[in-house]
Amino acid sequence: SAVISQKPSRDICQRGTSLTIQCQVDSQVTMMFWYRQQPGQSLTLIATANQGSEATYESGFVIDKFPISRPNLTFSTLTVSNMSPEDSSIYLCSVEGGSGTYEQYFGPGTRLTVT
Amino acid sequence: GENVEQHPSTLSVQEGDSAVIKCTYSDSASNYFPWYKQELGKGPQLIIDIRSNVGEKKDQRIAVTLNKTAKHFSLHITETQPEDSAVYFCAASFGGYQKVTFGTGTKLQVIP
Numbered sequence: 001s002a003v004i005s006q007k008p009s010r011d012i013c014q015r016g017t018s019l020t021i022q023c024q025v026d027s028q029v030t031m032m033f034w035y036r037q038q039p040g041q042s043l044t045l046i047a048t049a050n051q052g053s054e055a056t057y058e059s060g061f062v063i064d065k066f067p068i069s070r071p072n073l074t075f076s077t078l079t080v081s082n083m084s085p086e087d088s089s090i091y092l093c094s095v096e097g098g099s100g101t102y103e104q105y106f107g108p109g110t111r112l113t114v115t
Numbered sequence: 116g117e118n119v120e121q122h123p124s125t126l127s128v129q130e131g132d133s134a135v136i137k138c139t140y141s142d143s144a145s146n147y148f149p150w151y152k153q154e155l156g157k158g159p160q161l162i163i164d165i166r167s168n169v170g171e172k173k174d175q176r177i178a179v180t181l182n183k184t185a186k187h188f189s190l191h192i193t194e195t196q197p198e199d200s201a202v203y204f205c206a207a208s209f210g211g212y213q214k215v216t217f218g219t220g221t222k223l224q225v226i227p
Contacts (some may be wrong), residue, residue: 001162034214042204043159044219058214092158102147102166102208104157104215 002027002095004107012113013083020079021110023093028073030096033104034066037090046091048078083114117142119207129226134192136221138205141186145207146186148181149215155200163190195225199214 003026023032034046042100047055055068069077080087090109098105114115118141126177128134140148146167151159165172165179165188171178180190193198205218 004158011226045214045216060215087177103149103164105161106151108158 001098001103001105002029003070003107004093004095005042006091006107006110007094008110009108010111010113012115014107016082016115017083018079018081019112020077021091021093021112023076023078025074025095029098030073032076032095034068034076034078035094035106037092037109039089043092046078064079080112085114088112088114100101117145117207117214117216119205119216119218121221123221125222125224125225126223127224129182129193130195130197132195134190134195134199134223134225136190136203136205137186137187138189138207138218139185140207140216142207143183143186144209147208148179149206149208150177150179150190151204151206151217153204153220154215155201159204175209192223195223197225197227199223200225 005024007022011090035043037043037048045058046056046061049055049068049070051070051073065081067079090111092106092109094104094106119140141173149164150162152162153159163174163179165181176193178191203221206215208215
């Protein structure tokens with residue numbers, strides 16, 4: 001399975017500011033995914049990011065609020081823009097397990113608190 | 116879209132006993148069902164999965180069963196240990212590079 005790292009691991013941010021979260025994978029992957037996990041809740045997919053194309057967003061999530069970059073096959077960023085306390089969550093990136101597999105593997109997450 | 120329901124939301128068992136977590140899904144086109152374990156402060160860890168062409172899969176103390184007709188699948192943990200304490204999520208997808216829909220989670224506590 002892939003080794004996935006995220007930066008920062010946690011942050012406390014002021015309302016109205018933006019935070020960019022980085023996701024780095026130790027191998028080349030086609031698909032990267034960004035999820036949100038609100039406190040004590042399940043995981044909700046924000047968007048799917050392919051290298052070289054625009055990210056595909058799920059219902060309820062928009063590019064202006066959660067812009068995503070995918071400059072190469074091992075790296076992606078998610079920005080949480082114009083933050084409010086409701087954005088306080090764990091943000092997780094995940095990657096597909098490789099060609100022909102169905103698995104998804106998750107990074108350790110970024111714990112965001114907005115005050 | 117797909118909807119995954121998971122029960123129970125919390126489960127306490129004595130060390131050495133078995134634990135069973137059950138999930139149902141709504142979309143008959145789903146063909147891949149992973150289970151994740153999430154320990155406090157960590158990301159979800161894939162512990163076992165099953166594809167729709169298989170009825171049961173086992174890996175040491177954990178097993179998963181799938182009933183496609185009823186759209187049910189379950190996680191079974193035998194001989195539970197304190198380190199099994201975590202939140203467990205079931206999920207369903209169409210497989211491949213497809214969206215994974217997660218259940219609501221089960222907090223398992225194994226009492227020594």
